[in-house]
Every structure is written in structure tokens, then in C-alpha cells.
Amino acid sequence: MIIVTTDFVPGKEVKELKGFVKGSTVQSKNIGKDIIAGLRTIVGGEISEYTEMMEATRKIAISKMVKDAEEKGANAIIGMRLQTSAVMQNASEIIAYGTAVIVE
Template identity: 80%
Template sequence: MIIVTTDHVPGKEVVELKGFVKGSTVQSKHIGKDILAGLRTIVGGEITEYSEMMNEARQKAIARMVEDAQQKGANAIIAVRLQTSAIMQNVSEIIAYGTAVIVE
């Protein structure tokens, strides 16, 4: 599956639009990692527990978007965007979305 943030795939022609596709996930860390993250805010630096959580969430959201595109018969997704929002304290949603197409 070709995934791009642009409206076209360089060197390819969009021959068919398959439509909007998306994938999302809601992630949180367990209390032990939340405590470690809280301590890191005191001393400063990267909060790796949350960086890892968000990376995992992005990967899941993109995989679900790809699955949606595959079900529609697409071989590429153009105009891909990622968005995040806080659902509650220490819980985030990531959504990946774009336009499923067939390119040649």
C-alpha cells in the first residue's frame, strides 16, 4: 500500500477514487508508567512512556486505515493526515485518514 500526504503519487496516475478511509485508536498507559511519567515532569526531559504510547497508537491507526483501504480495493492512500485529541487525562485518540485510490 502506497501512503502519501500529497494529493498525488509521484510517477503514478490516479485512475480511480475509492473514497474516504480512516483508522483510529484510543490509548492509555497503566498506572505504573503514569507514575514514572509524572516523576519525569519534575526533572524534565522526554517522557518516553508517552512517546512510546503515541507511536504505538499512530501505528495502529495507520494499520486500520490501510485495512479500510484494502477492503475498498485500493492500492494507495493519498492526502493522509493524522490527528490526535485528549479523551480524558492520560488517554488520547489518534485518527489517521485519507483518500483511497487506485494508481497505475
């Protein structure tokens, strides 16, 4: 599956639009990671526990979007975007979305 953030795939021609596709997941914080992250805020620096958690969550959302595109018969997704929102205290949603297309 080709995934691009642009409205076209360089060197390819969009032959057919398959429509909007998305994938989302909601991730809550882990109490153990929360404690470690709290300690890290005292000394400063990257909170790698959250960085790793959000990276894994993005991968899940993207894989769900790809599955949606494959089910529509697409071989590419153009205009892909990621968005995050808080759905409740200590939980965030990541959504990946774009336009499924067939390119040649």
C-alpha cells in the same frame, strides 16, 4: 500500500478514487508509566514512555486505515493525515485518515 500526505503519488497516475478511509484507536495512560512520567517531569527531558505509547498508537490507527483501504480495493492512500484528540481525562484518540485510490 502506498501512503502519502500529498494529493498525488509522484510518478504515478490516479486511475480511480475509492473514497474516504480512516482508522482510529483510543489509548489510555498506564498507571505505572504515569508514575515514571511524573518523576521525569521533575528533572526534565523527553518522557519516552509516552513517546513510545503514542508511536504504537499511531501505528495501530494507520494499520486500521490501510485495512479500510484494502477492503475498498485501493493500492494507495493520498492526503493522509493524523489527528489526536482527548476523549476523556487520561485517554486520547488517534485517527489516521485519507483518500483511498488506485494508482498506476
